[in-house]
Amino acid sequence: MKGIEERVLTFQAFFGGNLSFCIVILILAAVLLPVLFLKSPADFWWAVVIAMMTTSCAVILIIIGASIDWGVCEPVKHMPPFRIQNYFLSLGTILFSVGGHSAFPTIQSDMKDPSQFTKSSALAFAIMACMYIPVCIVGYIVYGDSLMDSVIPSIQTVGIQQAINVLITVHCILTLTIVCNPLSQEIEEFVGAPQNFSWQRVAVRTSLVIAIAFVAESVPNFGPLLDLVGGSTLTLTSVIFPCLxxxxxxxxxxxxxxxxxxxxxxxxxxxxxxxxxxxxxxxxLVVMTIGIIGGGAATYSAIEELSTTQFTMPCYVSLFQHKSHPNDNGQHTNCCGMNHTVLAHWKSSTPDFNKIKSVCSIPQCNFYGNSMSKCVDVCKEIWGNDSKC
Known part of the structure; x- marks a missing residue:
């Protein structure tokens, strides 16, 4: 779901914001559907290899893009005050990002030598750490609190940003088959679908994509729910249940x-x-105890965050109200600085409001739970009082 939300922004960036957020979700669902018809990881091992290669290239480009922005963004970065709630919310996000344990059994059963699964999983997590850690460090050092749900919109070199978007989009399309495959096979076994390609497989997996698209249209802002799912169910399936x-x-x-x-x-x-x-x-027992305490705190923090999050109308409701989606603001770069209005490649020392509006996305001044009055004032001055700062 979170991947779908980010890929929607990619499509909007390429089309200049002319396509609605809600329409692009349907386009993405149609693009992803044929890939899901593949039977199991044994049939698309090449997809995993390509996905790893695209992600590796994306990580390199993120580091390069952040290094280019370093000279301007790092001196003006602003760090939010520490909030224990944000720590546990991030724990939920991390568990969500590595919560693919449901696919492990089908992967092991498809391996040529299943006894080597321990080595392969250890190698996989080691590679993930080598990819995640440098990106986290670079984003923290260069962008500060102008960094939002993803580091990609903070990259201000447009060519690099869009190249990263393309690479991650390819990664998401290819790896979605792995994430959805266990559920698809369980449903197919329940309804008695044959193992070979059949109309039953098409019906089951098409229904699954329709369900995913419906959730995406119903919950366009998936960030708070991601933290809730990561802190609750994925803590159970990724930390507690495996040990138990x-x-x-x-x-x-x-x-x-x-x-x-x-x-x-x-x-x-x-x-x-x-x-x-x-x-x-x-x-x-120690791991389970940490999981119970951390997961419980993350779940509580996510529920509290959801209670204060502004409700976004589902796409199929806002369509009849003739209202644009909040993500349809046309700009897809999170500019740096305390007020999120600093352009890394702006040559003049005088700020240009028109230039800022044409490049920078509307700041989310309360993203880390500490509404900054100056940021809100600057945001309203540039984007107007009716903007959602």
Whole structure:
């Protein structure tokens, strides 16, 4: 969902903002649909390789673009005061970004040598860390609080920004098959669809895309919900449940070896504390405890954030009210500085309001939960009192 929202902005940037946010969602759904008809990761391993290559190139371009903006943006950056709520919201976002654990079983079953899954998953997370960490550091150092949901709109070299958008769009189109594939296969098994390509597969996966598009049209501003999902359900599936299931599986295996009896009943809680080795037990319990505390706090913070977030009318409602979507402001660059109005490539020392309006997106002065009166005043002075600053 978050990827769809960012790809919509990409399309709008290429078309000069002439296409509505809500219309582009439908276009993206139509583009993504054919890719989802592929059966399983074994049929599109090449897509994963291409997606990794495009992401690697995008990371390099982000670092290059931020380095170009460094000289102007870094001296005028502004950092918001620390809020514990933002910390837990970011935890939800991080868990959402690495929450693809539901696809692991189908990936392991499709591997030529499933016993190598541990090595492949460790390598995958190591590669992700090498990609994520430099981008986070560069964005933090160069842009400060002008950095919003994504670092890409903060890159002020238009050519580099759009090249990154294209690369990430290709990545999202290719990897969406992996994210949706487990759910698609579960539904197909439930309805009795054949394993080979059939009209049932087309019907199931088309219905899934329609459902995704409906959610995107209903919740155009997905950021707060992303934090809620990341802090609640994905904390369970990515942190708590894997440790819990491993403990019970490990206890069952150790109990079989210790008793010499095969086909024992499922392991119980007492078996976990009896048969699991103490270092493993302590490690898993610590991880689960951190997950419960962090996930609970992230969920609470996300719910509190949702309660104060301005409601955005669903696309199918605003269409009949003849109102434009808030994202249809036509500009797609988050300019730097405390008021988000500094142009990295503006040669004159005198600010030009018309130039700023033609390049910079409308500032979100309350993005980090600390509304800055000066930022709001400057925003209204440039974009008008009716703008959503």
């Amino acid at each position: 299931f491993y403990l019970f599986l490990n206890a069952y295996k150790e109990k079989e070896e210790d008793t010499g009896v095969k086909g024992l009943p499922h392991a119980s809680i007492s078996d976990v504390f009896t048969y699991v080795k103490k270092p493993t037990l302590i490690f898993c």
